[in-house]
Amino acid sequence: MIKIYAPASIGNVGVGFDILGVAIKPIDGTLLGDCISIQSSNSFQLNYHGDFSKQLPKDIKKNVTWQAWNWFNEKTKKKKQISITLEKNMPIGSGLGSSASSIVASVLALNKFYKTKLTKKELIHIMGILEGNISGSIHYDNVAPCYLGGLQIITDDIHHITQKLPIFDNWLWVIAWPGINLSTSIARNILPSKYDKEICIKNNRNLSTFIHALYTQQQELAIRVMIDSIAEPYRIPLIPNFLKIKNEITKLGASTCNISGSGPTLFSICLNVSIANKVKKWLETNYIKNKTGFVHICTVDKLGARKLRI
The missing domain is CATH 3.30.230.10 (Ribosomal Protein S5; domain 2)
Structure with a gap:
């Protein structure tokens, strides 16, 4: 077998x-x-x-x-x-x-x-x-x-x-799936067919800087430029209270909060286990919708x- x-x-x-x-x-x-x-x-x-x-x-x-x-x-x-x-x-x-x-x-x-x-x-x-x-x-x-x-x-x-x-080995990736599904095709179709030049320049700058930060081991710089200007602004309506959630878990010490793929899973990078556990507990209480939902603290496989x- x-x-x-x-x-x-x-x-x-x-x-x-x-x-x-x-x-x-x-x-x-x-x-x-x-x-x-x-x-x-x-x-x-x-x-x-x-x-x-x-x-x-x-x-x-x-x-x-x-x-x-x-x-x-x-x-x-x-x-x-x-x-x-x-x-x-x-x-x-x-x-x-x-x-x-x-x-x-x-x-x-x-x-x-x-x-x-x-x-x-x-x-x-x-x-x-x-x-x-x-x-x-x-x-x-x-x-x-x-x-x-x-x-x-x-x-x-x-x-x-x-x-x-x-990638930074000390990063802990807290992922939270609320227990509901979101069609990938719907999440892709909601995106615009054309983008403003300034948005493209900003995204290219952040992506290039992120990769540079990985190779030069500038952790804080990498985190600062993990900004999704292509998909996230348009997918926010698909994830209720996304901006509130983002604000709350960053106040707990999370370094980032982004949409994983097309959503509705969210991922957050934390720099130590203590913060990761606080974020995990908050998401379990405030983001999980039913018994099938889950939150995991992860590392890179x-x-x-x-x-x-x-």
């Missing part, structure tokens, strides 16, 4: 709309990500379990794991009868790379099972295509960190689609997707 785990990820990372993404892992050891298990079978089976398996589409052909299996069938010209189990530990429409987690785990597990020996570039490319089937356009800011780990910048270069960036011991 093959079992692959693919971690949660934060797209955009505030300043890097559709360009930056980071893989994360809770410090308490929780596997915040999806798992795919594959074994030989006499007939094709796709089984679901996990806390969020009921959120998966009823039509099997709309399931990204089925789409990945179908892609490998067409690629190899062999329709293998296998049993696939998707452990859905990630809420759909959460802003934590839920679809990317399923896609990455599925593609890597199928690549091993079919023995196709695809290159890293080929694997990322098919992951991006499958992600695009959901969001409407190919993008890699979740699949790249989910697959490769760490903080990734999407270069879209012909030879290297993505590159790993340095530097490994990305990996094989688990059975």
Whole structure:
């Protein structure tokens, strides 16, 4: 049997709309990500379990794991009868790379099972295509960190689609999903089709400064320029009381408060465990809407997707 785990990820990372993404892992050891298990079978089976398996589409052909299996069938010209189990530990429409987690785990597990020996570039490319089937356009800011780990910048270069960036090891990433879903396509469609030149200049300046600060280890500078001028101003109405929440947790000592991906998950960077715990407790009390919501204190997952011991 093959079992692959693919971690949660934060797209955009505030300043890097559709360009930056980071893989994360809770410090308490929780596997915040999806798992795919594959074994030989006499007939094709796709089984679901996990806390969020009921959120998966009823039509099997709309399931990204089925789409990945179908892609490998067409690629190899062999329709293998296998049993696939998707452990859905990630809420759909959460802003934590839920679809990317399923896609990455599925593609890597199928690549091993079919023995196709695809290159890293080929694997990322098919992951991006499958992600695009959901969001409407190919993008890699979740699949790249989910697959490769760490903080990734999407270069879209012909030879290297993505590159790993340095990151501050002491940063604690507090992530809060309120327990409600937000469609990625709705969150993308609310954005303007054209932007004012000054907004573009400001965003480019902040992104460039952020990357410079990472390489020169200027932590405070990196935090100051983690400003989302491309998506956040337009997505605020989709997240009730966002500005109030941002104000309250920064008063507790949080260094940032941004929307994770398309939302509604929020992420906040804290510089020590004491502050992170205060922010976590406040968000649990004031942002979580139901029993399915959660708050985790995380660090960067530097490994990305990996094989688990059975």
